[in-house]
Amino acid sequence: MDKMKRIIIFDTTLRDGEQSPGASLDIKAKIEIAKQLARLGVDVIEAGFPIASKGDFMAVKEVSSAVKGPCVCGLARAKKEDIERARDALKSAQNARIHVFLATSKIHMKYKLKKAEEEILKQASEFVKYARKFCDDVEFSPEDASRSDVDFLCRVVESVITSGAKTVNIPDTVGYAIPDEFGALIKTIKTKVPNSNKAIISVHCHNDLGLGVSNSLAAIENGAEQVECTINGLGERAGNASLEEIVMALNTRKDIFACATSIKTKELCRTSRLVSKLTGIVVQPNKAIVGRNAFSHEAGIHQDGILKKRSTYEIMKPEDVGFGGTRLVLGKHSGKHAFSDRLKKLGVELKEDDLVKAFERFKDLADKKKEVFDEDLLAIVEEELVSVPETYTLDYFNIKRGKNVPPQATIRALKHKKAEEETSSGDGPVDACYKAVDKITGLKFELLDYSLKSTTGGKDALGEVAIRIKPDSGNEVSGRGASTDIIEASIRAYLNAVNKFLFARQKRLHETM
Numbered sequence: 001m002d003k004m005k006r007i008i009i010f011d012t013t014l015r016d017g018e019q020s021p022g023a024s025l026d027i028k029a030k031i032e033i034a035k036q037l038a039r040l041g042v043d044v045i046e047a048g049f050p051i052a053s054k055g056d057f058m059a060v061k062e063v064s065s066a067v068k069g070p071c072v073c074g075l076a077r078a079k080k081e082d083i084e085r086a087r088d089a090l091k092s093a094q095n096a097r098i099h100v101f102l103a104t105s106k107i108h109m110k111y112k113l114k115k116a117e118e119e120i121l122k123q124a125s126e127f128v129k130y131a132r133k134f135c136d137d138v139e140f141s142p143e144d145a146s147r148s149d150v151d152f153l154c155r156v157v158e159s160v161i162t163s164g165a166k167t168v169n170i171p172d173t174v175g176y177a178i179p180d181e182f183g184a185l186i187k188t189i190k191t192k193v194p195n196s197n198k199a200i201i202s203v204h205c206h207n208d209l210g211l212g213v214s215n216s217l218a219a220i221e222n223g224a225e226q227v228e229c230t231i232n233g234l235g236e237r238a239g240n241a242s243l244e245e246i247v248m249a250l251n252t253r254k255d256i257f258a259c260a261t262s263i264k265t266k267e268l269c270r271t272s273r274l275v276s277k278l279t280g281i282v283v284q285p286n287k288a289i290v291g292r293n294a295f296s297h298e299a300g301i302h303q304d305g306i307l308k309k310r311s312t313y314e315i316m317k318p319e320d321v322g323f324g325g326t327r328l329v330l331g332k333h334s335g336k337h338a339f340s341d342r343l344k345k346l347g348v349e350l351k352e353d354d355l356v357k358a359f360e361r362f363k364d365l366a367d368k369k370k371e372v373f374d375e376d377l378l379a380i381v382e383e384e385l386v387s388v389p390e391t392y393t394l395d396y397f398n399i400k401r402g403k404n405v406p407p408q409a410t411i412r413a414l415k416h417k418k419a420e421e422e423t424s425s426g427d428g429p430v431d432a433c434y435k436a437v438d439k440i441t442g443l444k445f446e447l448l449d450y451s452l453k454s455t456t457g458g459k460d461a462l463g464e465v466a467i468r469i470k471p472d473s474g475n476e477v478s479g480r481g482a483s484t485d486i487i488e489a490s491i492r493a494y495l496n497a498v499n500k501f502l503f504a505r506q507k508r509l510h511e512t513m
Contacts (some may be wrong), residue, residue: 175208183218269322
């Protein structure tokens, strides 16, 4: 690791990422994300654009106070008022950076700034010097660098480094570049600018052509030392280069890049979910690294390979990025190996003949459903292959509830025709019922999952409740119950699961005798 080149991770989720339509964050949310970014181990947090609004100013100011460790950065145009506003917002930062930007492409200079090259060169140098009066750590970005004249761009880079910029960022502002071209641009800057070794060369790639990460990696291969990126690839238009993808590409292909970062990769999923929750922007299921399907396999060949040797179809360990583990999705493409393996994890082991029968039923069901869940598997096994005696049956129930009154349930169940009755209160009527059943049976279970669906139409529709419960020791158990009354269906499902548990326990006792 000592020989590894270290890449600085500059996170701009709170600034550029927040520019995603509909992704506005309040100050509290920005602080929460900033603290998680610090736990993740990013080197620089670009917290906002202080001159843009009072809210942005306060966000940068509050993040500066709340976060210790990473450098906190504020964006500023090459204008006095912008730089002074950034200075004021960053006063309480443990490590502060002012990030000055000015466009250098012909299209921006002609139509947006209406200035000639020499004016831009002078303005860039002047305002880097001005920012250095307030902050030792100044970064400069020549906006739209990838569409700028290369010779002029090199002159600007040389000038701002001479003026005191410690980092020079080369942005592909509109996602126009392709990897070979962008990598060559970074190499040209590194070799042609005589003082380039006196500053960190950074890149900021947008994803308009889906090449943000590829361009960033090409830049690293050609000497870039900092990458600017966002969680989940959020950002203007099609977004920015994705932090999690860049970091895991560097981690996974050390043989190519020989680079390391400060990122604690096990925090990646947690960070992704937090940003998704607070911005309201859902992560696509097949998103690399952090998507729900990133470590999911349905194809039978893939599942068989994974079960034999994980690395056959996975180049990363899901645990390394904060996932619970590999997910084998059971569907119509799944094979018998994955089916058998899932049953074993659910505590069900079948003889070969029974396994073949159950697998045939599973395939029939999988043709009708996109995904077959654990409850479906257990139902297939238990309904077709196992006869579960009803130790407890529901005889009577009564629910009392009212405004500001905790729900209370009275349940009477028959055990071998003998009535047993208990009353209990709970957070809701179903919770109260389940606690009353626990009193009757003398057992206690953790409710892992509860789902309700209508199996018929009309006002008197039949409702089916499916649950999963876990005893203090032993495997999970599923239960199902149906009724036109939701509470009754819930009780029947719970008793069904209890009966299955008791039957399995009795069976184990007989097998050990």
